[in-house]
Amino acid sequence: MLRRLIDFRMGIFLAVLFVFVVLVPAGNLAVEGRIVPSYIVALLGKYLCYALLAVALDLCWGFCGILSLGHGAFFALGGYAMGMHLMREIGPRGVYGNPVLPDFMVFLNWQELPWFWLGFDQFWFACLMVLAVPGALAFVFGWFAFRSRVTGVYLSIITQAMTYALMLAFFRNEMGFGGNNGLTDFKDVLGFDLSADSTRAGLFVLSAVALAGGLLLGKWITTSKLGKVLVAVRDAESRTRFIGYRVEGYKLFVFVVSAMMAGVAGALYAPQVGIINPGEFSPANSIEIVIWVALGGRGTLVGAAIGAIIVAAAKTLLTGWLPEAWLYVLGALFIIVTIFLPQGVLGAIEGGMGRARRRTPPKEAEA
Amino acid sequence: MSVQLYLNDVHRSFDGFKAINGLSLAIDKGELRAVIGPNGAGKTTMMDIITGKTRPDTGEVFWNGTVDLTKVDEAGSARLGIGRKFQKPTVIESLTVEENIAISLKDDRSVFGTLLNRQSAEQAARVSELLELVRLSADRRRSAADLSHGQKQWLEIGMLLAQEPELLLVDEPAAGMTDDETMRTAELLRSLAGSHTVVVVEHDMEFVRALDCKVTVLHQGAVLAEGSLDHVSANPQVVEVYLGR
Numbered sequence A: 001m002l003r004r005l006i007d008f009r010m011g012i013f014l015a016v017l018f019v020f021v022v023l024v025p026a027g028n029l030a031v032e033g034r035i036v037p038s039y040i041v042a043l044l045g046k047y048l049c050y051a052l053l054a055v056a057l058d059l060c061w062g063f064c065g066i067l068s069l070g071h072g073a074f075f076a077l078g079g080y081a082m083g084m085h086l087m088r089e090i091g092p093r094g095v096y097g098n099p100v101l102p103d104f105m106v107f108l109n110w111q112e113l114p115w116f117w118l119g120f121d122q123f124w125f126a127c128l129m130v131l132a133v134p135g136a137l138a139f140v141f142g143w144f145a146f147r148s149r150v151t152g153v154y155l156s157i158i159t160q161a162m163t164y165a166l167m168l169a170f171f172r173n174e175m176g177f178g179g180n181n182g183l184t185d186f187k188d189v190l191g192f193d194l195s196a197d198s199t200r201a202g203l204f205v206l207s208a209v210a211l212a213g214g215l216l217l218g219k220w221i222t223t224s225k226l227g228k229v230l231v232a233v234r235d236a237e238s239r240t241r242f243i244g245y246r247v248e249g250y251k252l253f254v255f256v257v258s259a260m261m262a263g264v265a266g267a268l269y270a271p272q273v274g275i276i277n278p279g280e281f282s283p284a285n286s287i288e289i290v291i292w293v294a295l296g297g298r299g300t301l302v303g304a305a306i307g308a309i310i311v312a313a314a315k316t317l318l319t320g321w322l323p324e325a326w327l328y329v330l331g332a333l334f335i336i337v338t339i340f341l342p343q344g345v346l347g348a349i350e351g352g353m354g355r356a357r358r359r360t361p362p363k364e365a366e367a
Numbered sequence B: 001m002s003v004q005l006y007l008n009d010v011h012r013s014f015d016g017f018k019a020i021n022g023l024s025l026a027i028d029k030g031e032l033r034a035v036i037g038p039n040g041a042g043k044t045t046m047m048d049i050i051t052g053k054t055r056p057d058t059g060e061v062f063w064n065g066t067v068d069l070t071k072v073d074e075a076g077s078a079r080l081g082i083g084r085k086f087q088k089p090t091v092i093e094s095l096t097v098e099e100n101i102a103i104s105l106k107d108d109r110s111v112f113g114t115l116l117n118r119q120s121a122e123q124a125a126r127v128s129e130l131l132e133l134v135r136l137s138a139d140r141r142r143s144a145a146d147l148s149h150g151q152k153q154w155l156e157i158g159m160l161l162a163q164e165p166e167l168l169l170v171d172e173p174a175a176g177m178t179d180d181e182t183m184r185t186a187e188l189l190r191s192l193a194g195s196h197t198v199v200v201v202e203h204d205m206e207f208v209r210a211l212d213c214k215v216t217v218l219h220q221g222a223v224l225a226e227g228s229l230d231h232v233s234a235n236p237q238v239v240e241v242y243l244g245r
């Protein structure tokens, strides 16, 4: 079982991830003089959430050919579900001191909590919703789309429309999710102060664990017989039907799992960046996820995670220097990768190693 | 002998073009039947209708005299025991040769059944047996994308047999095969007849002759002639629309 889940690339990646999990919090908390500044911990934690989101998209796009341009929506919904809990946990410490209503509701003169906010004071309930809300949306959406055999570009376009529609809805104050400000000013989670370094380190570790879990779950699914069927659907959907598989069921399964994974990524993201707002639903965000996966290597899981981290790090560096240039750089990156590295960064590295290995034996023979 | 597949007065048009126009056909259990006809005669569309890919506008299609095939989808027809080989060979290119066979084995097709599936020793043996039959044992770990055109045809036949179908619908199997491969394919299909019902669409007359079976000539979506190859070849209408070209 372990051999099935942890191949060479997965082993290396998890080992490196583990080193970071040990060194980053240690460098931040234990070492005098803080070798790792606190903002770096939060930044790296954010990258790990993006990496998990990329793995989620790779699962449905890389393996089953479902090019979702709306995965940002599942991520944002997970973030909102967690954000709602964090808002409730503020309690009477808000600016208006209302023990039940979040500040933005008091500001809008609301008298009581809308029904869909009920239960979010419980952490377990919020965690359940982090999975259930993106999962349910993916299920309903996928049920209709896959049954009517919407595929390819058409499917991509309607997923994009889905996230766009949600963005417009969440921008509205009347929706009850804080309008364009979103949810923010979080204080603590399960009693731990969110501004404390130890809490941030804890969230960082949790994000790493979630990423490792997502990768292993993805590996388990894709190495099962179901994983082979997913690839069959991607390569030759019609053939797969004639073998006797009901393709829509398989697509629905992987789409829902992927959406839930994206939701978890969003739930870990919200407390680490301290805000979740409708901008997370923006269509451009979802497109960026596709670029991460393409850049890292589609259908490799680990590659998707690496792609997300590379692009996110590049974005942090570049937006510091030249904020206007970022979108052009991202576009150029995408074009370069699709033309020169069709297998992504991971494919290029492994291809290079393969060539080197193939070259080695003759040299040894000479020596 | 009982009738396995029965089509009665089937019609189907695409944008006013009558691709299938009053097609009636009865095929016995265990029979080997060749269907010939010029390009556009409706041979592939006929298979689409039998397998639930295309719905007829009117007419009856029955399986074993009881199951109404016009109400069944592609996966449903496969589960009933109808296996189909496409005109253009379609194998799963990113999977290995043996994985292609393994996912085609007759087994639980439900999502969670497939997720938790573990290949049994018997299934592994069955995969090896099928690979031997289609002469791909040496290539079992190669990616299906690396196979030659003829080998892909054979792999697809292997996938078909893995499903353990009662009826095999085989669309132009000899296309892209060498003469030797063509003759071996004819031999294989003949050996399958009896234990399976086999319907073969083919253009290659040598191949049809090698099959040595009853022939149905399709023209403009309906049956033009039926009988032995010599019998239909002697039909002046058949000569005009097809053989004489």
Ligand SMILES: Nc1ncnc2c1ncn2[C@@H]1O[C@H](COP(=O)(O)OP(=O)(O)O)[C@@H](O)[C@H]1O
Pocket (backbone or CB within 6 Å): B014, B019, B037, B038, B039, B040, B041, B042, B043, B044, B045, B046
């Ligand atoms: N899905 C479809 N949509 C439109 N026209 C079709 C479709 N399927 C088949 N046809 C038409 O029906 C006719 C019969 O095609 P086909 O069954 O493929 O012929 P054959 O296999 O005998 O060469 C052709 O003219 C083709 O263009």
Ligand SMILES: [Mg+2]
Pocket (backbone or CB within 6 Å): B043, B044, B045, B087, B171
């Ligand atoms: Mg045809």
